[in-house]
Amino acid sequence: MTSATAFAPATVSNVACGFDVLGFALDSPGDEVTARFLSGAQDGVIIEAIEGDGGRLPRDAARNTAGIAALALLTKLGERRGVGLIIRKGLPLSSGLGGSAASAAAAVVAVDALVGGRSAAETLIACALEGERLGAGSAHADNIAPAICGGFVLVRRPNPPDVLKLPVPAGLMTVVVHPDLEIETARARTLLGDMVPLADAVKQWANMGALIDGLHRGDFALIARALEDSIAEPRRASLIPGLAIIKRAASDAGALGCSLSGSGPSLFALCEGAAAAARVAAAMTAAVRAQIGGEPRTYVSAIAPEGARVLSTCAS
Numbered sequence: 001m002t003s004a005t006a007f008a009p010a011t012v013s014n015v016a017c018g019f020d021v022l023g024f025a026l027d028s029p030g031d032e033v034t035a036r037f038l039s040g041a042q043d044g045v046i047i048e049a050i051e052g053d054g055g056r057l058p059r060d061a062a063r064n065t066a067g068i069a070a071l072a073l074l075t076k077l078g079e080r081r082g083v084g085l086i087i088r089k090g091l092p093l094s095s096g097l098g099g100s101a102a103s104a105a106a107a108v109v110a111v112d113a114l115v116g117g118r119s120a121a122e123t124l125i126a127c128a129l130e131g132e133r134l135g136a137g138s139a140h141a142d143n144i145a146p147a148i149c150g151g152f153v154l155v156r157r158p159n160p161p162d163v164l165k166l167p168v169p170a171g172l173m174t175v176v177v178h179p180d181l182e183i184e185t186a187r188a189r190t191l192l193g194d195m196v197p198l199a200d201a202v203k204q205w206a207n208m209g210a211l212i213d214g215l216h217r218g219d220f221a222l223i224a225r226a227l228e229d230s231i232a233e234p235r236r237a238s239l240i241p242g243l244a245i246i247k248r249a250a251s252d253a254g255a256l257g258c259s260l261s262g263s264g265p266s267l268f269a270l271c272e273g274a275a276a277a278a279r280v281a282a283a284m285t286a287a288v289r290a291q292i293g294g295e296p297r298t299y300v301s302a303i304a305p306e307g308a309r310v311l312s313t314c315a316s
Contacts, residue, residue: 001313003036004113008105008308009150010091010299011098012176012268013142016229016259017207023098023142024152024168026176026301029090031099032311033066033106035114038082045071045083052089061085065100066107069131073108076127079115092297094182096262101143102308104131109148109308124148124308125161143262150307152215168303169218173277174268175255176301177246177284180294181265183239196231203230220256220272227257227270240264242291246284253283265292274300 009030015022038046045061061067066087074083085107091099108124111117128144141158149163156162207226214222237243240260246267250258254276255269269284271277281300288296 001114001116001315003034003314004110005032005034005311005313006106006110006113006308007032007311008102008109008147009304010176011101011143011146012174013098013146013262014229014232014260015211015268016227016233016257017204017211018142018154019204019229019232020140020142021155022153022208022211023146023155024174025146025150025304025307026097026174026299027304028301029097029299031090031102031106032088033103033110034086034088035070035107035110036084036086037114038084040082042082043080045074045085048084048086050087050089053087053093056093057087057089063134064103065131065134066103067131068134069104069128070107070111072127072130073111073117073119073124074115076123077115077117077119079117081115083111083114085110092178092182094184095178096183096260096264096266097176097178098143098147098262100134101128101132101147104128105144105147105308107131109310113310113313121149121163122161125163126159129159129161146307148307150305152303154212166212166215167218168305169215169220171273172220172223172303173271173274174301174303175250175271175277175281175284176261176266176268176299177281177288178266178297178299179240179288179292180296181240181292183264193235200230203228223270224256227259229259232263233260236260236264240267240292242287243267245291246287249283249287250280253280255280258284
């Protein structure tokens with residue numbers, strides 16, 4: 001095999017009450033990475049091209065999330081042949097949709113297919129996490145894990161990975177609205193500080209337990225009561241103009257709950273059924289347009305059961 005192309009989807013992390021430990025995958029959009037062997041004696045990883053980033057992402061593989069992740073997997077597998085990567089960004093930059101994770105996840109899946117590694121999901125997560133460490137400023141796997149595994153996941157421990165796939169009730173849909181804003185993850189994390197009041201922590205633990213129970217029992221009313229972030233969102237609210245108004249618009253339209261996707265600026269809502277999701281999408285889009293301006297991008301998706309996957313291979 002001389003080349004392989006993989007896709008990895010957008011992801012929502014934190015999911016309100018699950019800071020750094022909960023995440024889920026969307027059907028689309030996502031990033032694609034093509035990996036191919038380089039001719040000659042060259043080893044390591046080279047970024048041959050990046051499309052869709054407006055020239056903003058580093059072409060140096062040692063400073064690129066996909067390049068770092070690909071090299072980590074090659075090193076893990078003891079593979080010394082040189083690999084070139086072509087990255088196609090389908091996700092907006094600094095969007096809160098797991099863009100760096102999608103590139104890293106697609107890179108390791110493409111490289112694994114190229115070298116015939118047949119690596120376990122835990123290995124792919126661990127190697128992709130090395131790239132996410134650069135892109136997000138720390139090694140948290142709540143985007144990487146759903147990007148690779150798909151579905152709704154709980155990251156009990158990022159490294160070595162201990163990832164639990166949670167059940168997804170039939171009819172659970174998500175709406176994600178990306179405003180015409182950018183928020184760097186590292187900057188958003190500085191707003192959180194290092195200390196959490198005990199009362200806020202207790203409330204967060206209770207909500208996360210309730211959300212997981214609601215997913216297991218398909219209890220949409222309980223899911224709705226649990227979708228509250230008492231730790232990250234209050235500290236990041238100032239980054240999103242009109243956040244409370246946008247959340248209220250989602251709730252009034254029938255959303256189970258609404259919160260920041262990752263560190264923002266994208267917002268997600270969970271909904272019961274496609275009809276409710278369509279109403280919520282329209283209401284959230286209108287509210288974002290009114291409060292923030294510009295033309296937001298809106299995605300309506302089921303919780304995607306599949307994560308990163310090989311799209312094509314070439315043998316010659």
